[in-house]
Amino acid sequence: MVEFDNYKLVDKGVCAAKGFKAGGINVGIKPGSKKRDLAVISCDTKCTAAAIYTQNKVKGAPIIVTKEHLKNGIAQAVIVNSGNANTCNSNGIEIAEQMCELCANELGIDKNDMIVGSTGVIGQKLSIDPVKNNIKTLVDSISEDGSSLACEAIMTTDTRKKELAVEFTLDGKTCHIGGISKGSGMINPNMATMLAFITTDVKINAELLHKALKRTADITYNMVSVDGDTSTNDTLCIMASGLAGNKEITAEDKDYEVFINGLYAVMMNLARETARDGEGATKLMECVVDHAPTEAVAKSVALSVINSSLLKAAIFAADANWGRILCAIGYAEGDFDISKVEVVLSSSKGSVKVCENGAGVDFSEDEAFKILSEDEIVIRIDMHDGADKSVAWGCDLTYEYVKINAEYRS
Amino acid sequence: MVEFDNYKLVDKGVCAAKGFKAGGINVGIKPGSKKRDLAVISCDTKCTAAAIYTQNKVKGAPIIVTKEHLKNGIAQAVIVNSGNANTCNSNGIEIAEQMCELCANELGIDKNDMIVGSTGVIGQKLSIDPVKNNIKTLVDSISEDGSSLACEAIMTTDTRKKELAVEFTLDGKTCHIGGISKGSGMINPNMATMLAFITTDVKINAELLHKALKRTADITYNMVSVDGDTSTNDTLCIMASGLAGNKEITAEDKDYEVFINGLYAVMMNLARETARDGEGATKLMECVVDHAPTEAVAKSVALSVINSSLLKAAIFAADANWGRILCAIGYAEGDFDISKVEVVLSSSKGSVKVCENGAGVDFSEDEAFKILSEDEIVIRIDMHDGADKSVAWGCDLTYEYVKINAEYRS
Numbered sequence: 167m168v169e170f171d172n173y174k175l176v177d178k179g180v181c182a183a184k185g186f187k188a189g190g191i192n193v194g195i196k197p198g199s200k201k202r203d204l205a206v207i208s209c210d211t212k213c214t215a216a217a218i219y220t221q222n223k224v225k226g227a228p229i230i231v232t233k234e235h236l237k238n239g240i241a242q243a244v245i246v247n248s249g250n251a252n253t254c255n256s257n258g259i260e261i262a263e264q265m266c267e268l269c270a271n272e273l274g275i276d277k278n279d280m281i282v283g284s285t286g287v288i289g290q291k292l293s294i295d296p297v298k299n300n301i302k303t304l305v306d307s308i309s310e311d312g313s314s315l316a317c318e319a320i321m322t323t324d325t326r327k328k329e330l331a332v333e334f335t336l337d338g339k340t341c342h343i344g345g346i347s348k349g350s351g352m353i354n355p356n357m358a359t360m361l362a363f364i365t366t367d368v369k370i371n372a373e374l375l376h377k378a379l380k381r382t383a384d385i386t387y388n389m390v391s392v393d394g395d396t397s398t399n400d401t402l403c404i405m406a407s408g409l410a411g412n413k414e415i416t417a418e419d420k421d422y423e424v425f426i427n428g429l430y431a432v433m434m435n436l437a438r439e440t441a442r443d444g445e446g447a448t449k450l451m452e453c454v455v456d457h458a459p460t461e462a463v464a465k466s467v468a469l470s471v472i473n474s475s476l477l478k479a480a481i482f483a484a485d486a487n488w489g490r491i492l493c494a495i496g497y498a499e500g501d502f503d504i505s506k507v508e509v510v511l512s513s514s515k516g517s518v519k520v521c522e523n524g525a526g527v528d529f530s531e532d533e534a535f536k537i538l539s540e541d542e543i544v545i546r547i548d549m550h551d552g553a554d555k556s557v558a559w560g561c562d563l564t565y566e567y568v569k570i571n572a573e574y575r576s
Numbered sequence: 577m578v579e580f581d582n583y584k585l586v587d588k589g590v591c592a593a594k595g596f597k598a599g600g601i602n603v604g605i606k607p608g609s610k611k612r613d614l615a616v617i618s619c620d621t622k623c624t625a626a627a628i629y630t631q632n633k634v635k636g637a638p639i640i641v642t643k644e645h646l647k648n649g650i651a652q653a654v655i656v657n658s659g660n661a662n663t664c665n666s667n668g669i670e671i672a673e674q675m676c677e678l679c680a681n682e683l684g685i686d687k688n689d690m691i692v693g694s695t696g697v698i699g700q701k702l703s704i705d706p707v708k709n710n711i712k713t714l715v716d717s718i719s720e721d722g723s724s725l726a727c728e729a730i731m732t733t734d735t736r737k738k739e740l741a742v743e744f745t746l747d748g749k750t751c752h753i754g755g756i757s758k759g760s761g762m763i764n765p766n767m768a769t770m771l772a773f774i775t776t777d778v779k780i781n782a783e784l785l786h787k788a789l790k791r792t793a794d795i796t797y798n799m800v801s802v803d804g805d806t807s808t809n810d811t812l813c814i815m816a817s818g819l820a821g822n823k824e825i826t827a828e829d830k831d832y833e834v835f836i837n838g839l840y841a842v843m844m845n846l847a848r849e850t851a852r853d854g855e856g857a858t859k860l861m862e863c864v865v866d867h868a869p870t871e872a873v874a875k876s877v878a879l880s881v882i883n884s885s886l887l888k889a890a891i892f893a894a895d896a897n898w899g900r901i902l903c904a905i906g907y908a909e910g911d912f913d914i915s916k917v918e919v920v921l922s923s924s925k926g927s928v929k930v931c932e933n934g935a936g937v938d939f940s941e942d943e944a945f946k947i948l949s950e951d952e953i954v955i956r957i958d959m960h961d962g963a964d965k966s967v968a969w970g971c972d973l974t975y976e977y978v979k980i981n982a983e984y985r986s
Contacts, residue, residue: 223914224906224934254902256935288899289936398903475885479981489698492664493808496634504633524634525666526699565975571889 179313182331189307190319227258239372349440369408446566589723592741599717600729637668649782759850779818856976
């Protein structure tokens with residue numbers, strides 16, 4: 167995890183913020199699977215809440231229901247299943263609504279204060295029975311230590327839990343922001359995760375909460391790409407309990423800045439871990455673009471490089487095939503001068519410049535191989551053509567990616 | 577190959593058209609390699625000529641030189657090497673010009689009538705010595721049976737030769753159009769091949785030749801995608817000798833239509849074979865979109881589906897994971913109604929409808945598996961939302977793609 171001054175990493179994920187509890191159990195969404203597959207996060211009080219969703223025209227039924235429920239900017243709990251996306255099914259909305267109702271009744275809250283999510287295979291009907299038969303057990307599993315159980319329950323092909331919280335001071339009060347996330351395949355900007363749930367005890371109004379979430383997503387989750395496929399179910403939610411006791415944030419003032427920096431610390435790390443855990447990935451690729459003529463160009467170049475299948479395969483092999491980097495820069499959108507571009511590859515083993523003024527320079531292939539054999543690779547592109555910058559995250563392309571996606575439904 | 581009425585498939589590739597000869601030899605562009613790596617195509621007379629090039633901002637030096645030479649719409653010969661792209665090198669243009677000059681001198685023609693191409697690794701300097709030392713042998717290799725030698729010499733990771741010619745009647749004369757092409761990796765629209773060379777003996781002016789080439793590329797090569805990477809060196813050239821004896825085509829009349837339909841027969845087949853031979857591919861995927869609201873939507877949907885890594889991996893496994901098709905349709909550009917979409921999968925083993933009105937329908941997984949186990953898969957998408965259509969071609973994503981691209985430079 168990348169650490170930030172004034173934001174201390176703490177345990178308990180989505181339960182670090184005051185008022186939140188979570189749980190996760192196995193209910194058999196996929197018959198025969200023993201993996202936890204149903205998660206809940208709930209708060210002692212009603213929260214201000216905001217969410218952003220996939221840009222895919224095919225939207226999972228849970229998104230349609232959650233959007234409706236969040237119209238008033240208020241939520242109190244989340245229910246999420248893995249193993250089935252509840253998408254492209256004729257009765258999907260009905261099922262998503264039933265999930266909300268069952269959970270709300272058991273929690274004793276309003277069903278319209280529920281957020282609902284689903285992740286897994288698209289186009290297979292989701293039976294309500296496993297949820298209905300186990301809703302009491304799910305709610306009974308809720309505790310202040312339940313974040314990692316919820317985190318496990320939302321995983322599909324993820325190989326690591328993505329869970330994080332930070333503690334910081336705002337308006338003299340100790341505050342928290344925490345989150346859990348699942349990603350893995352079908353990861354591409356807008357949004358770069360299938361599901362992420364963030365909680366905080368900071369008091370902030372719904373409008374600014376949404377604004378902060380959107381702005382932070384644009385430079386974190388929306389800069390992650392695993393395979394260029396944008397999922398139908400991507401959802402990023404935040405709930406703010408207000409229990410930290412700070413004076414409510416209602417303007418883009420200094421307190422807002424402290425809050426949004428904390429949000430960045432959490433979301434950037436979750437997004438980065440999502441890239442690292444891309445399906446079949448063995449390496450995290452970070453592409454830093456600097457001195458670009460505009461931020462749009464910087465973003466386009468960073469994502470173009472991170473998305474190149476050819477480069478991703480070369481990085482898997484620790485091969486400094488920088489021509490593929492130049493090629494990917496070349497098909498990025500926007501106006502810029504390719505003949506000024508400089509490229510440096512680095513990792514914990516050192517740095518090597520491979521390209522200057524848009525053309526190759528002599529370098530040691532042995533040294534480059536050593537650098538690229540590490541598991542966190544930084545591709546630094548200096549465009550020498552302006553003052554804007556951007557960072558994108560991705561991963562290498564491996565045999566395992568093909569294997570996972572050739573066998574996903576079986 | 578797909579056959580078309582009135583256009584007879586004939587042998588001899590680029591040498592089928594009157595006046596053209598070709599050759600190809602090994603000159604050791606990559607030290608140690610014994611593969612043919614230098615090709616030549618030449619014509620007895622000056623030809624009208626046209627070309628279209630990669631949209632990548634990084635353009636190989638041969639493109640810059642060829643563009644300059646084709647300003648007058650005239651060419652007489654082509655020289656192409658594989659094994660090195662002559663791109664992102666400080667002396668690239670100089671080398672490309674030397675290749676033209678050496679070849680033109682040996683052929684006894686004007687160096688400004690030369691087309692030059694290179695394909696292979698980007699960013700490694702290309703020595704002129706192998707070309708200089710062997711230019712006489714290359715030109716001596718030229719014959720009327722040399723098309724397949726030239727075709728071999730332009731291959732990189734291609735596993736099959738892409739070579740074709742058709743014979744047809746125009747203005748009462750027997751005419752020909754033939755071509756050779758290489759593709760494999762780094763294949764994406766604008767352009768979907770690294771190199772293709774087309775010859776014809778039809779007499780047609782340079783302006784209409786360019787127009788026919790552009791229009792046909794838009795529905796053939798520009799609808800092929802292997803991995804979403806757009807190469808720096810893509811070049812599609814056509815030379816017309818005029819030796820068939822027809823009255824010169826100078827307007828978009830009936831003769832022009834006969835010509836452009838022949839050009840489609842050649843380019844569509846070459847493009848399709850390029851998709852089939854995508855790096856590591858085991859299957860050709862053809863996506864046919866029908867009843868779309870606009871041609872732009874039809875194209876966008878077809879390419880989105882053909883490009884989905886998740887779907888490509890599923891097709892490799894013969895898994896009818898149609899949710900990934902819906903998902904890919906959902907992130908295509910343009911306005912359309914996803915809830916009307918119907919999807920049918922087919923091959924020589926039959927057809928199976930997997931989705932109707934944007935939602936799944938019951939089907940036999942066993943039957944779908946049998947259909948998808950063939951090596952030519954058609955994904956037919958009926959949008960029930962208009963009258964426009966489009967076809968795109970791609971291939972499955974396999975372990976072998978990763979292997980080839982992880983090891984390409986070694």
